Amino acid sequence: MKTCSEMKTCSEIKTCSEIKTELSKFSGQEVNYVHEFLAHTKGQKSWSQMLEEAISEKLAVNFAIACNSGTSALHMAMAAIGIKKGDEVIVPGLTVVMDAYAVIHMGATPVFADVNPDTYTIDPLDIKRKITKKTKAIITVSLQGLFADMDPIIEIAKKHKIYVVDDSAQNLMGKYKGNFAGTLGDISILSFENKKHMTSGSEGGMLLTNNEKFAVNARKFGGIGYKHMTAKAGRTSLALSSVQDPNYERFDTVGLNYRMPEICAAVGLAQFERIEEIVTKRQKVARLFSHAVIDCNWIKPQLIPIDYLHSHYTFSFEFLGLEKFGMTWKDFYNLYTEAGGDGFYSACVVPYLEPVFKNSNNKKLKLISTLNHCPVAEDLQKKIMQFKTNYRSLEEAENKANILKKVIDKIGRVK
Secondary structure: OOOHHHOOOOEEEHOOOOOOOOOOOOOHHHHHHHHHHHHHHOOOOOHHHHHHHHHHHOOOOEEEEEEHHHHHHHHHHHOOOOOOOOEEEEEEEEEEEEHHHHHHHOOOOOEOOOOOOOOEEEEEHHHHHOOOOEEEEEEEEEEEEEEOOOOHHHHHHHHOOEEEEEEOOOOOOOOEEEEEEOOOEEEEEEEOOOOOOOOOOOOOOEEOOOOOOHHHHHHHHHOEEOOOEOOOOOOOOOOOOHHHOOOOOOOOOOOOEOOOHHHHHHHHHHHHHHHHHHHHHHHHHHHHHHHHOOOOOOOEEEOOOOOOOOOOOOOEEEEEEHHHHHHHHHHHHHHHHHHHOOOEEEOOOOOOOHHHHHHHOHHHHHHHHHHHHHHHHHHHHHEEEEEEEEOOHHHHHHHHHHOOOOOOOOHOOOO
């Protein structure tokens, strides 16, 4: 098997050298693994199985199931724990809409709980207020790379005999009291979408659990319902003569095809082999931005409690310029970009205020928008500024952080 660097044609060598630069997103074994996949030279294990096993071992979780997106993983999780029509699932008021979508696709109803104003993550006290006899699960979300406060949430879930589904899409390798993201829920999910800590090419995800029954349920639901799916390695090994038979029955579960393509798993495996390096670099970028905003009384960075390790999907803060001295979110954005900054993101609109709910002709969706109100989440959403941390070089990140610092200094750090 020849590696990419050993290929003979000039065009192949040039293409590989362009991809595998020091500053490339794919500077590890990605090209070699993709070439190996295309050349069909691997051994017995599939690339998705190798990726599952690598993540399972690193995070010390029993079962890992690769799929084609984090959203698919959420849908699989809902199916795995048996969410059905008439159930309620508690969801953070400040998150992306996909957490609610996964609930709705099962015929259940998302109920939104407010968030902690300092960490932006779901508030255990409001979870308690939102629990009813219909509540079957809580979805926790690690926002921008910071865990929710899991201990009280797990305690609440055990008391009410409901499940915890942890959405760690933005928090690969983050920690809560020594525990890796993706390991504390009854089921957890990761995302490998292109902007996340690691990617499997453009889209991808992983479902994690220590519960064998949930793993089988999830794998069957996301694997078209094949009856021989198992918790760890997909279908059991059957003699070819058993499958090549008109009486062989394949399906015992209604499922969807959420499986991760093998070429994506090859890219994902190469990315995961460098995951500590990738996450550490994001954390270094976040520190640069953190230093830029220090001692500014109209910028309030996301609080990182003791015993949490923030994986910094972004560096985020609450902008208080409007109430302090009349500067709008967009005014500050324009000052930053005019000074040479490359922009930053806002938090997503709280899900129940998105047009899919509030403008819907569907009575159930419209009702979700009408009945839910999370004042802290609604207020925070309009103030949060999210600076990206996935710069290819620390020099470029330092330049952007310095631009931010200069803009703040020009306005004045105390107002």
